[in-house]
Amino acid sequence: MSQKPVTMDVVIDAVAVVTIFNPPVNALAIPVIAGLMEKFDEASRRNDVKAVVLTGKGGKFSGGFDINVFRKVHETGDASVAAPDVSVALVLNAIEECKKPVVVAVEGLALGGGLELAIAFHARIAVPKALLGLPELSLGVIPGLGGTQRLPRLIGLPKAIEIMLTSKPITSEEGKKLGLIDAIVPSEELLKVSRRWVLDIAEKCKPWVLSLHITDKIGSLSEVKEVIKIARQQAKRTAPILPQHQACLDVIEEGIVHGGYTGILKEVKVFKELVLQDTAKGLVHTFLAQRATSKVSNVTDLGLKPRQIKKVAVIGGGQMGSEIATALIVSNIFVLVKEVNSEYLQKGIKMIQANVRALVKRGKLTKERQKKHSRCLKEFWITLNLKM
Incomplete structure (x- = not known):
C-alpha cells in the first residue's frame, strides 16, 4: 500500500x-x-x-x-x-x-x-x-x-x-x-x-x-x-x-x-x-513545456544518461562559430574548427582568445581557468595546423 x-x-x-x-x-x-x-x-x-x-x-x-x-x-x-x-x-x-x-x-x-x-x-x-x-x-x-x-x-x-x-x-x-x-x-x-x-x-x-x-x-x-x-x-x-x-x-x-x-x-x-x-494560460503552458523538456520518452523514463562528449567539430570560425567554440572549450570539450584557409583560421583564433579574455574581465571565468584553456587552445591549434 x-x-x-x-x-x-x-x-x-x-x-x-x-x-x-x-x-x-x-x-x-x-x-x-x-x-x-x-x-x-x-x-x-x-x-x-x-x-x-x-x-x-x-x-x-x-x-x-x-x-x-x-x-x-x-x-x-x-x-x-x-x-x-x-x-x-x-x-x-x-x-x-x-x-x-x-x-x-x-x-x-x-x-x-x-x-x-x-x-x-x-x-x-x-x-x-x-x-x-x-x-x-x-x-x-x-x-x-x-x-x-x-x-x-x-x-x-x-x-x-x-x-x-x-x-x-x-x-x-x-x-x-x-x-x-x-x-x-x-x-x-x-x-x-x-x-x-x-x-x-x-x-x-x-x-x-x-x-x-x-x-x-x-x-x-x-x-x-x-x-x-x-x-x-x-x-x-x-x-x-x-x-x-x-x-x-x-x-x-x-x-x-x-x-x-x-x-x-x-x-x-x-x-x-x-x-x-x-x-x-500562456505562462502555465510555458512552465509545463519547459519542465517537459527534461523528460524524453524512452530515454529519461528508462534511466538512460547521455554519453560524455569529449570532442566536437565546428564548421567555420566566424562570429557564431568562434562563440560556439568558446563555449565548448570553456566546458572542457576539445574542439576542432574547420576553415577554408589559414587567414580565416587565425581570425577565428583571435576571436576565441578575445572571448575568453572577456569572460575573465566580467568575472565569469577565473584567470587560473583562462591559463588552463589557453594551454588547451595552443595544443589544439598546433594539432589543427598540422592537419591542414
Missing part, C-alpha cells in the same frame, strides 16, 4: 507531528490539502495532543500548489474544478486560529502555497539556505491562500510587494532578518527544536503570533498608499501588459484598508478571475 500524502504521529511530549509526503516537492495537490484538513481537525480534538508541528518528507517542505491542476482548470474553463477556493483559504484561517499552537518546520523550500501555508502558523523554524517565495505572478495569477494578506503583516509592505511582484525567492537567512523565520537550525535538529518551540508557545514562554492580525509593520494608511503607488508605477514600467501585478496590488490594498479577512475573500475572487485569463 502506498504511503498516504499526509500522516500524523503523536510523540511522547504530546506534540503531534504532521508530515506531508507528495514527492518530489510535496506539492499541495487536492489529496494533500484534504489530508491536512483531516489531520489538523483530529489533532485539535485529541486530548493527548498539546501542540502540532508540520513538516515535509524528503528534504523539502512544499513547492506550492500542484500546478498540474491548472491544466484541468484551463481545459474545463471552470476555476472551481481544481483551483484553490474560499474553503481552502478559510482552512488556513482555522489553522491560524486553532486553540492549540502550531509550528512549521521548513526544510529545502517553501514556495507559493507552501509558504502561504507556513505563514498561517504561529512560528516558523527553518534550516540554513531554505528557499522561501511567492512566485505565483510568474504564472499569471496571484497568491490564492492568504499570501497577499499575511506576508506584508509579517515582514512589512515594501519587501512583501517586492517578493510577490518579482517572484524571486529569498533564503531562510534573509527571512529571519525580516521576521518571516523565527529560528534557523541544522537539519538534524529541525524537528527537535520545532517541538520544543511549539511547547514553549503552549506554556506561554514564547509569543503566540497570529500573522493575519499583525499591524505594527504595515505603517499608516498614507504610508501604505504611497508604497503601493510607487509599486504600481514600477509595475507599469516592467510589466505594462500583464494584469496580475496591478491585481495583486489591488488585493493587498483591499486587505490593509478593510481588514485581512476581507482581503482574503477578494484574493480568492481575483485568483479565480486571473487563472482563466490568456496570460495565465
Whole structure:
C-alpha cells in the first residue's frame, strides 16, 4: 500500500507531528490539502495532543500548489474544478486560529502555497539556505491562500510587494532578518527544536503570533498608499501588459484598508478571475513545456544518461562559430574548427582568445581557468595546423 500524502504521529511530549509526503516537492495537490484538513481537525480534538508541528518528507517542505491542476482548470474553463477556493483559504484561517499552537518546520523550500501555508502558523523554524517565495505572478495569477494578506503583516509592505511582484525567492537567512523565520537550525535538529518551540508557545514562554492580525509593520494608511503607488508605477514600467501585478496590488490594498479577512475573500475572487485569463494560460503552458523538456520518452523514463562528449567539430570560425567554440572549450570539450584557409583560421583564433579574455574581465571565468584553456587552445591549434 502506498504511503498516504499526509500522516500524523503523536510523540511522547504530546506534540503531534504532521508530515506531508507528495514527492518530489510535496506539492499541495487536492489529496494533500484534504489530508491536512483531516489531520489538523483530529489533532485539535485529541486530548493527548498539546501542540502540532508540520513538516515535509524528503528534504523539502512544499513547492506550492500542484500546478498540474491548472491544466484541468484551463481545459474545463471552470476555476472551481481544481483551483484553490474560499474553503481552502478559510482552512488556513482555522489553522491560524486553532486553540492549540502550531509550528512549521521548513526544510529545502517553501514556495507559493507552501509558504502561504507556513505563514498561517504561529512560528516558523527553518534550516540554513531554505528557499522561501511567492512566485505565483510568474504564472499569471496571484497568491490564492492568504499570501497577499499575511506576508506584508509579517515582514512589512515594501519587501512583501517586492517578493510577490518579482517572484524571486529569498533564503531562510534573509527571512529571519525580516521576521518571516523565527529560528534557523541544522537539519538534524529541525524537528527537535520545532517541538520544543511549539511547547514553549503552549506554556506561554514564547509569543503566540497570529500573522493575519499583525499591524505594527504595515505603517499608516498614507504610508501604505504611497508604497503601493510607487509599486504600481514600477509595475507599469516592467510589466505594462500583464494584469496580475496591478491585481495583486489591488488585493493587498483591499486587505490593509478593510481588514485581512476581507482581503482574503477578494484574493480568492481575483485568483479565480486571473487563472482563466490568456496570460495565465500562456505562462502555465510555458512552465509545463519547459519542465517537459527534461523528460524524453524512452530515454529519461528508462534511466538512460547521455554519453560524455569529449570532442566536437565546428564548421567555420566566424562570429557564431568562434562563440560556439568558446563555449565548448570553456566546458572542457576539445574542439576542432574547420576553415577554408589559414587567414580565416587565425581570425577565428583571435576571436576565441578575445572571448575568453572577456569572460575573465566580467568575472565569469577565473584567470587560473583562462591559463588552463589557453594551454588547451595552443595544443589544439598546433594539432589543427598540422592537419591542414
